[in-house]
Amino acid sequence: MRILPFLICLLVTTGLILLLNTPLRIGDSHTPRLGYFLSPQQGFWQNAEPDSLDLTETLSVNGLQGNATVYFDERLVPHVYADNEHDAIFLQGFLHAKFRLWQMDFQSDAAGGRLSEIMGDSSNGTNFLYIDRFFRRLGMVSGAEKSLAAMEADPQTKAFQDAYTEGVNAYISRLKDKDIPFEYKLLDYKPEKWTNLKTVLFMKYMAYDLAGFEQDFEMTNAKSVFSKVQMATLYPYGQDSLDPIIPKGTKFSPAAFSMQPPAGADSLYFHFKKDNSRTDSILQPDKDNGSNNWAVAGTKTQSGRPILCNDPHLGLNLPALWYEMQIKTPELNTYGASFPGAPGIIIGFNDSCAWGFTNAMRDVRDYYEIQFKDSTRQEYWYDSAWVKTTFRDEIIKIKGKPDHVEHIAETNWGPVMYDKDFPDKLQTGKSYACYWQAQQGSNEMHTFRNLDYSKNFDDYLEALKGYACPGQNMIFACKRGDIAIKQNGKFPAKWRGQGDFLMPGENDLYAWRGFIPDSANILMHNPERGFVSSANQYPYDTSYPYYLGGVYPVYRGYLINRELKAMQNISVADMQALQTNNYNVFQEIARPLLEKYIDRSGLSGLEQKYLDLYTSWNLQNNADEVGPSIEKVWWDSLMTTVYADEFAQTDLPLPWPEKSTLLDGLLKDTTSYIFLDDIRTNQLESLQDDITKAFKKAVPVLDKASKESALPWGTFKKSGIRHLLRIPVLSRLNLFSSGGETEINALKNFHGPSWRMIVELTDSTQAYGIYPGGQSGNPGSKYYDNFIDDWVVGKYYPLLFVKEEVIKNRPNLKGILTFKKA
Amino acid sequence: MKLLLSIILVALLGFAAPLYFPWWSFAITTFIVLFFLHQSPGRSFLAGFAGMFILWAGNAIWIDMANNHLLSQKVASILPLQGSYILLIFLTALIGGLVSGFAALTAAYSRKKKTVS
Numbered sequence: 001m002r003i004l005p006f007l008i009c010l011l012v013t014t015g016l017i018l019l020l021n022t023p024l025r026i027g028d029s030h031t032p033r034l035g036y037f038l039s040p041q042q043g044f045w046q047n048a049e050p051d052s053l054d055l056t057e058t059l060s061v062n063g064l065q066g067n068a069t070v071y072f073d074e075r076l077v078p079h080v081y082a083d084n085e086h087d088a089i090f091l092q093g094f095l096h097a098k099f100r101l102w103q104m105d106f107q108s109d110a111a112g113g114r115l116s117e118i119m120g121d122s123s124n125g126t127n128f129l130y131i132d133r134f135f136r137r138l139g140m141v142s143g144a145e146k147s148l149a150a151m152e153a154d155p156q157t158k159a160f161q162d163a164y165t166e167g168v169n170a171y172i173s174r175l176k177d178k179d180i181p182f183e184y185k186l187l188d189y190k191p192e193k194w195t196n197l198k199t200v201l202f203m204k205y206m207a208y209d210l211a212g213f214e215q216d217f218e219m220t221n222a223k224s225v226f227s228k229v230q231m232a233t234l235y236p237y238g239q240d241s242l243d244p245i246i247p248k249g250t251k252f253s254p255a256a257f258s259m260q261p262p263a264g265a266d267s268l269y270f271h272f273k274k275d276n277s278r279t280d281s282i283l284q285p286d287k288d289n290g291s292n293n294w295a296v297a298g299t300k301t302q303s304g305r306p307i308l309c310n311d312p313h314l315g316l317n318l319p320a321l322w323y324e325m326q327i328k329t330p331e332l333n334t335y336g337a338s339f340p341g342a343p344g345i346i347i348g349f350n351d352s353c354a355w356g357f358t359n360a361m362r363d364v365r366d367y368y369e370i371q372f373k374d375s376t377r378q379e380y381w382y383d384s385a386w387v388k389t390t391f392r393d394e395i396i397k398i399k400g401k402p403d404h405v406e407h408i409a410e411t412n413w414g415p416v417m418y419d420k421d422f423p424d425k426l427q428t429g430k431s432y433a434c435y436w437q438a439q440q441g442s443n444e445m446h447t448f449r450n451l452d453y454s455k456n457f458d459d460y461l462e463a464l465k466g467y468a469c470p471g472q473n474m475i476f477a478c479k480r481g482d483i484a485i486k487q488n489g490k491f492p493a494k495w496r497g498q499g500d501f502l503m504p505g506e507n508d509l510y511a512w513r514g515f516i517p518d519s520a521n522i523l524m525h526n527p528e529r530g531f532v533s534s535a536n537q538y539p540y541d542t543s544y545p546y547y548l549g550g551v552y553p554v555y556r557g558y559l560i561n562r563e564l565k566a567m568q569n570i571s572v573a574d575m576q577a578l579q580t581n582n583y584n585v586f587q588e589i590a591r592p593l594l595e596k597y598i599d600r601s602g603l604s605g606l607e608q609k610y611l612d613l614y615t616s617w618n619l620q621n622n623a624d625e626v627g628p629s630i631e632k633v634w635w636d637s638l639m640t641t642v643y644a645d646e647f648a649q650t651d652l653p654l655p656w657p658e659k660s661t662l663l664d665g666l667l668k669d670t671t672s673y674i675f676l677d678d679i680r681t682n683q684l685e686s687l688q689d690d691i692t693k694a695f696k697k698a699v700p701v702l703d704k705a706s707k708e709s710a711l712p713w714g715t716f717k718k719s720g721i722r723h724l725l726r727i728p729v730l731s732r733l734n735l736f737s738s739g740g741e742t743e744i745n746a747l748k749n750f751h752g753p754s755w756r757m758i759v760e761l762t763d764s765t766q767a768y769g770i771y772p773g774g775q776s777g778n779p780g781s782k783y784y785d786n787f788i789d790d791w792v793v794g795k796y797y798p799l800l801f802v803k804e805e806v807i808k809n810r811p812n813l814k815g816i817l818t819f820k821k822a
Numbered sequence: 823m824k825l826l827l828s829i830i831l832v833a834l835l836g837f838a839a840p841l842y843f844p845w846w847s848f849a850i851t852t853f854i855v856l857f858f859l860h861q862s863p864g865r866s867f868l869a870g871f872a873g874m875f876i877l878w879a880g881n882a883i884w885i886d887m888a889n890n891h892l893l894s895q896k897v898a899s900i901l902p903l904q905g906s907y908i909l910l911i912f913l914t915a916l917i918g919g920l921v922s923g924f925a926a927l928t929a930a931y932s933r934k935k936k937t938v939s
Binding site for chain 2: 002006012017031038039043050051728779
């Protein structure tokens with residue numbers, strides 16, 4: 001034995017292994033353990049799925065009550081045939097885990113404020129600990145615990161959920177280490193057991209995304225800058241161009257509560273004062289988390305049967321939010337889009353009906369100021385007395401660091417979200433409790449499950465009962481011919497302006513007056529006009545006796561209703577064309593105004609060229625048009641020209657007005673719209689000055705894009721679908737795509753139609769659908785993103801809603817999973 | 823002959839061990855192979871390196887061909903290797919080879935010097 005060389009070699013060998021078995025820090029992020037990650041037998045290579053995928057297998061699984069079979073069609077959509085609900089939902093959980101385990105785990109962890117555990121406290125410039133603290137303080141976990149209790153109190157939904165969780169865990173327990181999804185290997189962690197709470201947390205995340213939007217701090221800042229008249233101009237209640245979901249002129253019953261603001265609100269709540277401090281960035285769901293849905297009655301269709309359409313607009317991610325499947329038992333036969341992480345079909349159809357959702361957009365998240373007795377926060381002032389605070393300690397585990405304990409003060413208004421430990425956007429240093437509908441326990445799964453089973457209009461009404469949050473426009477059509485829509489949810493009864501600003505919390509004077517009675521959530525059933533629709537616009541006009549706080553887009557709803565009114569003899573192809581319609585109705589209204597007021601006398605040759613391109617544009621937001629790029633930059637520039645001078649009066653965040661607000665304001669008053677004047681100059685600017693100036697500022701931006709060949713709309717708007725970890729190569733970026741913010745085809749930057757579905761309720765259901773993604777969540781599978789190219793160009797797939805005898809003999813099946821009970 | 827046999831044994835056991843043990847367990851099997859099939863340090867390193875290099879390269883190429891380079895190109899962009907699956911396969915094989923090579927060298931030095939192979 002040669003001691004020295006032996007020792008050196010031993011050291012080198014173990015050193016190499018240690019080095020390759022440790023995540024290395026590069027800047028702000030970590031590499032995977034390279035030896036493990038690159039090992040062909042254990043690492044990422046095992047996730048590289050063979051192109052010629054065959055899923056056929058016979059599995060003996062513990063927990064199944066009977067035998068079952070799953071057929072994968074050519075798009076890898078599973079068709080599950082089981083003996084009973086338990087087994088069907090068990091297999092749904094099993095399949096979700098088989099194809100989307102990392103995604104469902106990660107999304108649920110994000111909702112529960114556990115990202116630091118996976119990502120470390122910060123990585124690649126993202127402060128994960130801040131995000132985790134934000135969700136904990138918002139009450140996501142305590143809210144989920146309450147909803148879990150509500151869901152488990154109902155034996156039906158508990159059984160539904162339990163079967164799902166069992167199925168997910170049956171898959172996880174069979175999963176070999178080498179087969180865990182790619183992202184676990186990349187981030188170097190392992191899947192954990194699924195629980196019912198993880199499902200509820202995921203659903204709370206959806207509630208946050210859809211009913212978590214508020215701008216109370218920004219609005220509170222705004223009232224310190226603007227006068228009452230200015231406020232009403234910038235942030236009006238109702239919109240001129242509005243066509244509400246329930247048509248104008250509908251008579252409403254008077255409010256069930258007094259809707260008078262509290263005495264003294266004029267001086268206390270609607271006051272104008274100036275504050276000064278610094279701004280900070282904060283998490284906020286996309287306010288355009290919206291959607292379209294409509295159903296047309298048989299009187300308007302070619303087949304004489306209703307057609308239902310739905311396309312929810314959400315943040316677009318890979319792996320995709322949705323997973324498509326058919327579930328069949330002797331009592332149930334349903335098809336549609338499901339959420340990996342939750343049981344049931346969420347948006348879909350069955351043998352008798354079809355249903356879908358758009359977001360209600362109502363403001364159900366408010367803040368109340370809390371006065372603590374001292375810095376220990378043990379007591380707070382309420383109703384002329386000191387009340388004991390309760391505390392909830394939430395432990396946030398951090399990868400590679402000691403745990404962080406979030407000591408959350410809880411009051412009768414809810415958890416204290418902002419205080420000196422977690423400053424608010426206005427840096428007030430005060431304490432604010434957040435009162436949010438999603439913090440309350442409620443059983444939404446009842447609705448999703450029972451819609452899957454609904455056979456007729458009465459079943460639909462029954463399924464909607466008890467649903468609380470996030471409020472949705474729930475649309476319905478059935479083979480008997482009914483069509484219906486209802487804005488469904490538990491909505492607070494607020495007086496006009498309540499919850500727009502931060503509210504005092506020293507007594508119940510500013511509390512919600514109660515909840516709007518369900519009878520005042522208006523149902524529209526088989527209307528004379530032959531259709532029902534919603535596109536996140538105001539549900540009612542402003543004569544509705546309760547305040548409809550929130551931000552509502554206007555143009556999609558307006559155009560959908562205009563088109564549907566004019567259409568007769570409707571076919572599925574017509575509905576596909578409408579769902580992917582790129583007509584810019586906003587510019588139909590805005591362009592005459594811009595053309596009228598632009599001063600052409602001083603335009604350069606280049607400016608004239610862009611103006612000509614704009615005026616000759618066909619108003620279609622198609623990918624190859626340059627008109628939409630010009631209108632976007634010009635209108636944004638006009639908004640800045642009109643508002644930026646007044647908005648520069650504060651460094652703190654303000655809500656930026658809606659496009660429709662400026663357009664409606666200018667149409668009403670072209671001469672003395674109060675924001676036209678630039679308050680920083682001595683002369684008085686006119687509409688002509690502003691429009692011309694905005695245009696001249698827009699042209700260099702457009703010309704630069706043109707020189708980079710990035711002027712066509714499809715390139716200019718940079719639409720893409722990002723991987724949940726924002727890794728570019730796992731994403732599909734720069735999709736050459738049509739549509740936009742105000743179009744029915746609402747594809748913006750990273751946000752748009754997440755599942756397009758059209759269902760014609762003929763005797764044998766004709767259904768079509770597509771979503772931007774693929775059935776597999778594995779970046780190493782060709783089924784990861786294979787729908788995207790078709791989705792971009794507006795294609796649809798026929799949805800196979802079939803009996804087992806039919807699918808059995810279908811060519812091109814990607815495999816058959818035969819399940820035997822163990 | 824001894825060299826070829828040791829390369830084959832390194833590869834075979836280097837494949838079998840990680841089926842049950844951590845990814846680096848092949849270092850131990852390589853050590854055992856080269857301990858019993860005692861050779862000069864140079865030849866030992868060569869046997870250890872080649873056995874695992876060939877195994878990992880072959881395994882990766884096999885998987886990668888069936889996958890149409892779909893995942894390897896993505897990983898080669900994350901790592902960063904300019905999206906080149908060839909470089910990624912080379913890096914994979916090199917890591918296996920180096921660890922195994924040094925394990926083999928350790929084995930060679932753990933015994934008395936051998937003058938003739």
